[in-house]
Each structure stands twice: as structure tokens, then as C-alpha cells.
Amino acid sequence: MATVVDSGGQGTDPARRRLTSIEVLCAVLVLAILGQSWLRAAFDVPALRTASTVFVAVCVQALPFLVLGVLLSGAIAAFVPARVLRRVLPRRQAAAVGVAGLSGVALAGCECASVPVARRLMGQGVAPAAALTFLLAAPAVNPIVLVSTAVAFPGEPGMVAARFAGSLATALVMGWLWIRWGKLEWIAERALRRLPDVEGNGRWRAFAETARADLVDAGGFLVLGALVAAAFGVLVPGEWFSALGDQIVLGVLVMAALAVVLSLCSEADAFVAASLSALPLLPRLVFLVVGPAIDAKLFALQAGTFGRAFALRFAPATFVVAVVCGVGAGLLFLGGAR
Structure with a gap:
């Protein structure tokens, strides 16, 4: 068999290649299907059955919204030039912030996609x-995001209104704070360079690539969140959640920190929050407001896109503002800390 000589003079066999993560996942799923009887007998433990039920429920409920979200995100990236939004923004910065915040209602996208936009x-x-x-x-x-929140919290319309108000307030306040104290030199020069619009057939390629990348990234975080939710339901004693419910300030801070660590996709995080039913609504609302605003993956994306000087200032300020706005929205729409 012919070999290919690389730049270092070493022979490489083109037939030999590394397995991808998708192939490994498919192999694991096939093995799990073939050995399901053995797995059922080996892991027939009530706690594991409960955890698996929670895991599957979170994934199945959230997946349709996640898929729809990444499809819309890909469509926006490929078919909606940024100049369209620039043309409708007022010249006055304070008013432009308000229009940009409200435009988020019409232009859906996950937080990963919003950074390059x-x-x-x-x-x-x-x-x-x-x-x-x-x-x-x-x-x-x-x-x-709002529909997924309504589905995850049936009978709680206040959660939808509170999430909308808290998240929109976070975006607007951060925009106005930037007008007052932000400095252009904090943003890396590469982020301010003009980027060409996608044209012609490249738009469909950009749509497919954006949707695929967002689905892979967000799907992984969804699985992680579902695993954590399942583990919480089995491993964490119910008394701990009751203690967080009794100490509402501690509960809010813990859920805010958890939102940063889990880094869930905004189209799916409501189902994870809903699964933590032992907690009051207010801490779970703060979880939903903080997560899409700032989390670990967003900090990394912001640092890589806009520079570390920007991320080290913008991320902590966003966290504080999101917590305050989430609590304020909860007090307004949820009737306190219930």
C-alpha cells in the first residue's frame, strides 16, 4: 500500500486515521443497545433508575428547543447581515442600547453564537x-427561550415574565454602564476589524456550519446539565435544598454560581432549573438570568474574541448586574422569595 511522506520525512498511511468523537459515541450506543439486558440487571438500583429518568426527561424536553434555537442561530449568522441591525439603530447611544436590547426578542440565538455576532x-x-x-x-x-421556560414551568406564568424582565434589564443596564464607564482600548483591536458579509452559496455553508457547531457545543452542555440535575436529585439530600430554601440569600448565591459553572445553553437551562423542584422559584430564576449572561464558556469566548482586558472587567460586572436584576424581577413578578 502506498504511503504519504509528510514534511518531517515520516511515512504515514492514509488508511490509518483517528476515530472521531461521533464514531465513539455511536459505538457506545450500539454496545449499550446490544447489552441492555445485562446493563439492566447490573444496575438495577432504585437510585440509578430515578437518576436515569430525570436525565432522559430533561434531555427529551429540552432537545426540540435546542435544535430550533441552533437552526435559527445559523440562519441569522448566514442570512441576516449585521448592517441591517446597524441601519435601524439610533445615532444616540443610549437609545441604541434600548433598540439593541429589544431586537433580541426577534433575533434568536444561543449565547455562543451571540459573541461572534x-x-x-x-x-x-x-x-x-x-x-x-x-x-x-x-x-x-x-x-x-421564553416558550421553553413556559413549558418547563407549567402553571407559573410569572417565571416567564420574570425571566424576560430580569434578562432584558441585565442587557440594558450593562449597555448603559458601558456608555458611562467603558473604554474602547479594553477591546482587542482584532474585534473591531471589519468582517466581510457572507455572500452567494457560502451562505448555506455558513448556515450548516454554524448550526452544526452550535448543536455540538450546546448539546454537550445540555447533557452535562442533565447529568448534574440527575445527580442532584439522587446524591444531594433533600435537606440541603430545604436549607437553601430557608436561607434565600444563600440559595440565590449558590444558584448564581452554579449557572456560571454549568454553562448551559439558554434554550435548555429552564428544564434543568425546573428539575430542582425542592428549591424556591427565586433562586431558580436567578439561575436562569445569570446563565445566558455570563458563564464559564462565555468568559472564555469573550476573552478570545474581545481580549482578556475586556473579559476580566465585563464578566464580573455582568454577574453582579444579572444577580441584582434577577432578584428584582423575582420580587416584582413572583411575589417575593417563594
Whole structure:
């Protein structure tokens, strides 16, 4: 068999290649199907059955919204030029922040996709305050997120209103704070360079690639969140959640920190929050407001896109504002700490 000589002079066999993660996943699923009888007998433990039920329920409920979200995100990235939004933004920055925040209602997208969109806006001359407001609003107040929240919390319309108000307030406040104290030199120069719009057949390629990448990234975080929710339901004693419910301030802080660590997709996080039914609504609302605004993956994306100087200032401020706005929205729409 012929070999290919690489630049270092070593022979490599083209037939030999590394397995991808998708192939490994498919192999594991096939083995699990073939050995399901043995697995059922080996792991016939009530706690594991409960955990698996919670895991499957969270994934099945959230997956349709996740798929719809990444499809819309890919469509926006490919077919909605950033200049369209730039044309409708007022010249006055304070008013532009308000319009950018409300535009998040119509332009759905996950938080991972909103970072490159915000970069494109800046590259086409949109004021950073407006671009950053859109970055925070688009993944948090779009219809997909609101509908998924309503499905996850049936009979609790106040949760939908509170999430919308808290998330929108977070985006607007951060935009106005940037106008007052933000400095352009905090943003890396590469983020301000003009990016070309996608044209012609490349739009469908951009749509497919964006949707695929978002689905892989967000799907992994959904699985992680479902696993954590299942583990919480089995491993964490119910008395701990009761203690958090009795100490509402501690509960809010713990759920805010958990939102940062879990880094869930905004189209799916409501189902994870709903599974933590032992907690009051207020801490779970803060979890839903903080997560799409700032989490571990968003900090990494922001640092890589806009620079570390920006991320180290913007992320902590966003966390504080999101917690305050989430609590305020909860007190207004949920009638306190219930």
C-alpha cells in the first residue's frame, strides 16, 4: 500500500486515521443497545433508575428547543447581515442600547453564537454599547427561550415574565454602564476589524456550519446539565435544598454560581432549573438570568474574541448586574422569595 511522506520525512498511511468523537459515541450506543439486558440487571438500583429518568426527561424536553434555537442561530449568522441591525439603530447611544436590547426578542440565538455576532456588529461600525447589549439580550429574551421556560414551568406564568424582565434589564443596564464607564482600548483591536458579509452559496455553508457547531457545543452542555440535575436529585439530600430554601440569600448565591459553572445553553437551562423542584422559584430564576449572561464558556469566548482586558472587567460586572436584576424581577413578578 502506498504511503504519504509528510514534511518531517515520516511515512504515514492514509488508511490509518483517528476515530472521531461521533464514531465513539455511536459505538457506545450500539454496545449499550446490544447489552441492555445485562446493563439492566447490573444496575438495577432504585437510585440509578430515578437518576436515569430525570436525565432522559430533561434531555427529551429540552432537545426540540435546542435544535430550533441552533437552526435559527445559523440562519441569522448566514442570512441576516449585521448592517441591517446597524441601519435601524439610533445615532444616540443610549437609545441604541434600548433598540439593541429589544431586537433580541426577534433575533434568536444561543449565547455562543451571540459573541461572534456582536463582534461582527462592532466591525461594521455599531457602537460597542449597543453590540454588547445585543450580545446579552439575544440568547436570553428570544421567543424560543421564553416558550421553553413556559413549558418547563407549567402553571407559573410569572417565571416567564420574570425571566424576560430580569434578562432584558441585565442587557440594558450593562449597555448603559458601558456608555458611562467603558473604554474602547479594553477591546482587542482584532474585534473591531471589519468582517466581510457572507455572500452567494457560502451562505448555506455558513448556515450548516454554524448550526452544526452550535448543536455540538450546546448539546454537550445540555447533557452535562442533565447529568448534574440527575445527580442532584439522587446524591444531594433533600435537606440541603430545604436549607437553601430557608436561607434565600444563600440559595440565590449558590444558584448564581452554579449557572456560571454549568454553562448551559439558554434554550435548555429552564428544564434543568425546573428539575430542582425542592428549591424556591427565586433562586431558580436567578439561575436562569445569570446563565445566558455570563458563564464559564462565555468568559472564555469573550476573552478570545474581545481580549482578556475586556473579559476580566465585563464578566464580573455582568454577574453582579444579572444577580441584582434577577432578584428584582423575582420580587416584582413572583411575589417575593417563594
